[in-house]
Each structure stands twice: as C-alpha cells, then as structure tokens.
Amino acid sequence: MSPLSKRQFLKTLVGTTTLSAGLWAGLEETLAKAAHLPSAALAQQEDFWAKIRAAYPVTTDFIQLENGYYSLAAQPVLDSYLQHIRDVNTVSSYYMRTRQFTDKRESQKQLANLLGCSSDELIITRNTTESLDTVIAGLNWKAGDEVIMAEQDYGAMLDMFKLQARRHGIVNRTVSLPNHPKSDEEIVSLYEKTITPKTRLLMVCHMVNITGQILPIRQIAEMTHKHGVEVMVDGAHAFGQLAFSIADLGGCDYYASSLHKWLGTPLGAGILYVRQDKISALWPLFADSSVADDDIRKLNHTGTHPVATDLAIQDAIRFHNGIGIERKEARLRYLQHYWTDQVRNHPNIVLNTPEALARSCAIANVGVAGKTPAELAKTLFEKYKIFTVSIDSANVHGVRVTPHLYTTTAELDTFVRALKELAG
Template sequence: MSSLSKRQFLKSLAGTAALSTWSGLDKAFASAAATPAPLLAEQEDFWAKIRTLYPVTNDFIQLENGYYSLAAQPVLDRYVQHIQQVNAVSSYYMRTRQFDDKRASKTQLATLLGCSPDELIITRNTTESLDTVIAGINWKAGDEAVMAEQDYGAMLDMFRLQARRYGTVNRLVSLPNHPQSDDEIVSLYEKAITPKTRLLMVCHMVNITGQIMPIRQIVEMAHRHGVEVLVDGAHAFAQLAFTMPDLGGCDYYASSLHKWLGTPLGAGILYVRKDKISSLWPLFADSSMPDDDIRKLNHTGTHPVATDLAIQDAIRFHERIGIERKEARLRYLQRYWTDQIRHHPNIVLNTPESPTRSCAIANVGIATIKPADLSKRLFENYKIFTVAIDNANVRGVRVTPHLYTTTAELDSFVKALKELAA
C-alpha cells in the first residue's frame, strides 16, 4: 500500500468522506429549523421524509423497535464501507488504528452522555455492561442488593448467580404500573434497603411497560443510605434528553446503542463514576491497565471494529435530527395510539397515563386474550409485529414505534385492537 493510498484510507475511516448520502436529511430539516419540536412532532409530511431515510420493510408493520431498531440507510451505507475498508488491510488496521478510532467513538458518546471519556467504555450491549458491574463488585456473604421484579430477566439472573456464588441476598420490589407520584416509587425502594444493602439497580425506563423512573430522586435517596446505584438505561439513552448530571450522580449507567441511537448490532456503553472504577473487578483480566483506569473493564479481545466505527455515523445522524425533536416525535406517536384506546372497557394499558412518565414504549393488553395469543393474532391477522409480556404484573404486548412509524400504521394497530377486544 502506498503512503498516499494509506492516508486516503485512514481519512475515510475517520469519517470525513463526502456527505452526499446525508443530503436527504439536511434537506428535510432545512425547512423545519424554526419549528418547535412539539409542533414538528405532529407534521406527518415531515416525518414521511425522514422515513425515506430508513430501509423499512413493507412485509409487516414493525412495532417492536425497542429490542433492535434498524439503522438509517446513511448509517448502514457507512457501516458497509467500514467493513470493506477494514477488511482490505485487515491486521494493519487492527494494529495501527483500531484503538485510536475506538477512543474517538467513545469520546463522542461521552459528550452525548455528559461525562468524561475516562468514565466510559464501549461494550457489546446493556447486558454485558450491567453484568460487568454486578459481577465486578467484591461481594461478601450476607451483602444485599435491591432490584425490581420488572427489571430485565438477564440482570435478575446475574444477581441470582451472585447469590449462589457468594451467599448474597436479593431483595425484590414490585413496581406499580400506574404510580401516583415519584415519592411512591422512591419509598418503595427505600423500604427495601437495610444496613446490609450495597447496591440498588433501577431501570431508567422499564423495558416491559415504558415507565420512566425518577432516577435522580432514587439515587439521592440511596446515597443517603450509603448504597450505590446501578441504572439500566437500555431504552433511555438517545430516546430521552438527559445527561449524567441530571441523574443525581448515579454510580453506574449502562445502555445499548442498537436500540435508540441506531447503530448496527453489537455496541453498548458502560459508565462508571471515576471514584468507583478502582474497586470493580474486571470480568476478563488485563494486567496492562491500572486499577483506576476504566479500560481494565474493556478487555474483550478481537471483535467487529466496523461497529465501533459506525457509532460515529449513528451519532451524526442522531444529532442531525436532534434529541428534542426525536423525543417529542416518539412521545407523540405513543400518545397518538394510547389516547384512542385508553378508556376502552376491554383494553388494559400497563403504562402510566402521565405524558412525563413514558415516551415511545407502551404496553397494552386485552382482558380476554392471553398476551402470547394477542401477539400472534396481531401478526397473523393484521401483519403487526409486537412482543408478548406476561410476567411481573404486566400482561399485554409491548408496542414500540420509531421515527419511521406513521400514524396510518398506528391507526391500523388501533383498529386491530378494537376488533380483537370486541
């Protein structure tokens, strides 16, 4: 490889290629720059333009974007380019540019999250991030952890594993689907804390119902009791407008980037507050890093670096849209369909009614139909894809629209619900 072509290659990897593929997004926002986010959220013509930038399937209506939402076409195009370019020089890239480029992606993520790059690592997903903390604490027999039965199952499994291994005690609370106040939620967790409690895990947004939790109040309460707080932010990052200082100084925060930031599969983040890094044990040993360097937690071996590179492209797309516009549109879409069925006598909403307590995600059930059957009938009879939830006081299907979802698709969903509930 000549020095000239090498420079061109590295320049391309740095993300400075021509922005022609982004022109559609720029054009769409040129005429909407002065429109307030809440008003823009209701303008279907505008969001129809945004939809054209996503490779949306026509085979069914996708209302299960919370598990994994498709990347926008400009991001996907750049991801394919990254794969091809890295593959072209293989180990040369891995030995010369890999870590600097990952650092650049991490720095951009830290800016979005409002923390130092030295408090953040790129992982593969939220589960890996949370497990790194849960398994990394120096547990002793009798130590206690507090969590909710509505938390993600993999995390509850990880806590059970620590109980088997170290003799720890897990204290579960059960979240109300329709809390009356933040104080009700905070009090629920506080009552579960004892002098032996070391860690409290809480969802920023409950994955099965979409309920947004009062994180700052919970963190401040737990810290008064000397308890560390681990926040599962799988669905909040890049869906809600916030930064780490808004959360009251939580000790650990984790999220996936393939949900709401729109990266290709295989990327997540873990934030560890600077003063908490040295006490965490790594899952995989790395003797090259000191105890107080967060990179000690990031020894994952050889992995698909093209995903790390595509993070920068996903951030660029995300910032073109703007988190305020994004959050406003997602909240509008959820309210659009839930308001139409909220008081139907045979339909049950498992998501709080207050607009501030939810955003894109909601959960709905039909009293006479099991969740699995409801999900199956929605897909087989109406070509609407959802996921069934039938545990922890939540019986229904989780419904998660995205920016490319249209109100016409939601009208079809509402019509299907009313027919099935009749």
C-alpha cells in the same frame, strides 16, 4: 500509515462514502427547512417525518412495532458501516495494530459527550447486559450483602444476581413496581423501605423495558446515597430516546445502555459508565495487566473485536445529532400517545403504561380482555401483519408496542383498528 490508506480511513471516519452522500445531503436539507419549528410542533408534521422515514430501509412485509429490541440503522449509517467493513478488510491486521484503538477512542469520546460524562468514565461494550454484568461480577461481594431490584427489571440482570447469590451468598431483595404510580414519592418510598444496613447496591431501570415507564432516577439515587448505598441504572431504552445527561441522574454510580436500540447503530455496541471514584474497586472480567486499576479501560479487554461496529457509532451519532434528541423524544412520545389516547378508556383494553406524559415515551404495553398476551401478539401478526412482543409476567400482561421515528400514524391507525376489533 501510507498516503493511500490514510486517505481511505479519513474518508471512512467522517462517514461520507459515495454510496450514502446523497442521503446525508437530503437529510440535511430536510432538517434545515424545519429548523424554525419547536420540537412539539414538528412532532406532528407527518410530511417531515415521512422524509425521515425515507432514510430508513423499512420493510413493507409487516408493520414493525417491536423496535425496542433492535431498531433499524438508517440507510446512510448502514452504508457507512458496510464501507467500514470493506476498508478494514482491505488492510486487515495493519488497521488492527495501528488505528483500532485510536478510532475506538474517538467513538468513546463522542458517546461520552452525548451522555455528558468524561470519556475516562465510559467504555464501549457489546450491549447493556454485558455492561451491567461487568459491574455485578466486578464488585467485591461478601456473604450477607444485600441488593435491591424490581421484578420488572430485565430478566438477564435478575439471573446475574441469582448467580451471585449462589456463588457469594448475597441476598437479593425484590420490589414490584406499580404500573400506574400516583407520584415519584410512591416509587422512591417503595425502594427506600427495602433498604437495610446490609444493603450494598440498588439496581433500577431508567425506563422499564416491559412497560416503558420512566422512573424518577434522580430522586431514587439521591435517596439511596443518603443511606450509603450505590446505584446502578439500567438505561437500555433511555439513551438515544430521552434528552438527559448523567448529571441529571443524581450522581448514579453506574449506568449502562445498548446503542442498537435508540441510537441506531448496527448490532454489537453498548456503553458502560462508571463514576470515576468507583473504577478502582471493580474487578475486570478479563485480565489486562497493561492498564492501571483506576483506568476504566481495564474493564474493556475484549480481544479481537468487529471494529466496523465501533466505527459506525460515529455515523449513528451524526444521524442522531442531525435530527436532535429533543425532536426525537418529542416525536416518539407523540407517536405513543397518538395510539394510546385512542384506546385508553376502552372497557376491554388495558394499558399497562402510565398516562402522564413525563412517565413514558415511545414504549407502551397493552392487553385485551379475554386474550393472553401470546394470543394477542399471534393474532396481531397473523391477521393484521403487525409485529409486537408478548409480555406475561411481573404484573404486566399484554404486548409491548414500540414505534420508532420511521413509524407512521397511518400504521398506528391500523393498529388501533385491530385492537378495537379484537376488544369487541
């Protein structure tokens, strides 16, 4: 690489573009001043989080409470991402043929470090759906093989299993999760009672996307493995929101997440973890004869890809690590309980999310008596300028509410007032 282009890309990789240097410095100063505060105490310091909010390009047109689908990239991350696009465009195919895979490997290593796994067990995908579909379509199914899942699982994954049933003759067995479980044992038992000698795979959400309920993954995985069944975890909403490592999950075989939800990358990045001893048996979706069967890269043949997204992962990780996952989780849980605790006992308001602190974090789901979820979401937006999403299936009838680090308690006060007015 020529001296000019080398300097250019070294500058890009560390995310210190001139445009965002001041924002990075301001964030570091804010964090340094709060370094002595425990996460639980800091979670309630509105002045601190107001400074964090200032690092995001938050709209003033409405109150954004649907951050679970796609959350904002912080402004310094966005600035760096745009600079990556410019830098790659400057040398175009030269970059693609000389630096692309080395740089992606670095992003992969940093993600593996966050998850607590080997970089040889993780690939960068486009999203959770692609990651889980890679596993589902890559297994050697035989007619009669059984799979266990919950009706509250993500619809795209349920559809993928229906496709395998049509194509290979597998049998899909579905449980229904209680919105308010009495114990971890209740959830574990629900899954265990569905296992038969023909069960091949169990899919489970780390955090249920429509209610925010956190499931006891370690206990489920350990129980499932005792029966000789593999475990695939949909972690779309957990990675970047909860403090955990892959070792905390009971040796799950497959784990997937999206990075545009809670890690704050631009759209187009996800992860797939495959336990080392499970790689060889998976068939790739797209052939790549240059990679060995036991190399996870065989599952990652993407063709020409928008590489600026992969580069921006490193900037998002830098921002994420600057705040710290413990602080992040504490603030998100605080925000959820800030509003749910105010309406949980209202006679005309129904919360579809468990009350116990350990069973949820940022996401919650709420319904109002006499209003369909669609009506509630429509009224919240048109009358109060509050954006949510309606959920009306799988024993969950309400709107999903997802604050983020840039959400203020004043915005949640507005939301609580709106709910109480609508509930009568």
